[in-house]
Amino acid sequence: MLLEVKKIDAGYGFLQILRKVSLEIDKGEYVCLVGPNGAGKSTTLKTIAGLIKPMAGEILFEGHPITGLPGNKVARRGISYVSEEMNLFVNMTVQENLYMGAYTVRDKKLQKERLDFVYNLFPRLAERRGQLAGTMSGGERKMLAIGRGMMSSPTLMLVDEPSFGLAPQLTETVFDSLEILRNSGVTIMLVEQNVTKTLEVTDRGYVLENGRIQLAGKSSDLASDPHVRKVFLGV
């Protein structure tokens, strides 16, 4: 197992959101976490990424415990988190942002290789390399956030709501780029509102409701599950 989350409780201050959430991801898998608003999807990702300390439970990455490690140490282990808010460096150019993504990579040649890889994936970013991140459109920012997350050649990418607030056409681009990433061997955990599309592209999924894992299984099975169809797909 690449990532094992064992019965974590987590939340903000006194507010507990996750209750005994357990999940597992194998190397090379494309897993999604779906659920209604406020179910705790983002909280789960933030807890794995080390931005929130779990109140109980354990997280293992490549067999080693990473529970309670600060975000920067988790990032160094090879987990890259692309947040919903993107958390770009708004006063830096696109290229500077990307190079910051490779902060843990000290090898200049490797940095350049990763940069070329990202520019290949998102030619749009290459066109805008000199522009300040804070002056870009929402879709471009999203691409930049994903690109920055890829700069450190992560083993596992946690992607939070990549299609949120994007035009349908851009959503396609974002999903396509995740597909390319996955084909290049990166394990991806995706949190999405767009349940139909997400269950189409991923291998496996977890359904989170009220801070608990309600269902787990193959994405194709989940898509035909009566409960999922009723709650998320409205049929």
Place this chain on the structure above:
Amino acid sequence: MSNNPTVSAVEWFKSAAGLTISLAVIAALAATIDRGPYILVNTVVTGGMLSLVAMGLALVFGVMNIPMFAHGEYFMIGTLVAYYVFTPMNGYIDQHTGTLAAALLPLVAIIVAGLAGGVMGVLTEKLVFSNLRKRSRENWVMNSFLLTVGLSVVLINLHQLIFGTEFKGIVGYWRGAPLSIMDVFISRDRCMAFVLAAVMVTAFWLFMTYTRTGRAIRAVSQDETGALIVGIDLNGILLLTMSMSCALAAFAGASLLFMYPSYPSVGLEPLYMAWFVVILAGLGNVLGAVVGAFIVALLKVLTVEYIGSGWEFVVPSVLIIIILIFKPSGIFGSEVRGILDK
């Protein structure tokens, strides 16, 4: 956003920053023609040192989000350490005027004082702010502001308790006749103070622009979570920032010991001046603080020259009020919004 240099130059002149800088340059030149070149020289020397203090202030605000009102006390620590390091050397320097040692020993005192400021910065972050950060980040700006005020009171009174209230000053660091620049005689200490400030500002700018750590500091100032995500050791950067900014203030205090003898509240004047600069330039804008320092210095020199020396705080204060009413983000406020606006 134009690629045409002439158009962007015109745009720049029309912006608040361009207008202010142009006006300041014109005012400086006019006053220089009217009263003599010493106006320009005074402005440059005062502005150089002020920029060190203001830069630290801007840095702490931009990166750590702390409105630092104890910054003057690190200036005070600088003067104090420099005094106690330099005084024992004084006799030796008197006997060996003109030797290399006599020229280098004052530098040693100033550098030791700067390092001491850095150590105090580390202690401050470790003992005060990191503890607050662990406890709660709610209402951070207000809480940390109150802490800095308390810290300032504690440090001033510690100085009074341990070292007393008398003036601990020196006649000068460097012996020898004043240098003559543009028909103005300036003491060697003043010249050196400016040179040291220029060296520090340049070194600092290079550090922030070209080094990995400098980029990490800028990244933290723009997005803390983003910095964590890419693997930057946040606590390390915060510690370094506080330490550097305190070291800058102590360095400035030490270089100016010949003008500001050490006493408990010596830091208040540079603190207020630095706050004028930071508000003028825009909170957290480090490079803007350097330019702002020269503008405030000019303002101060002009006020003393034309209105009278009792007014040197009044005029900048009025200006600050006007700026806060009409352009609260400061004259160098950029199109990208700062931390507080979120």
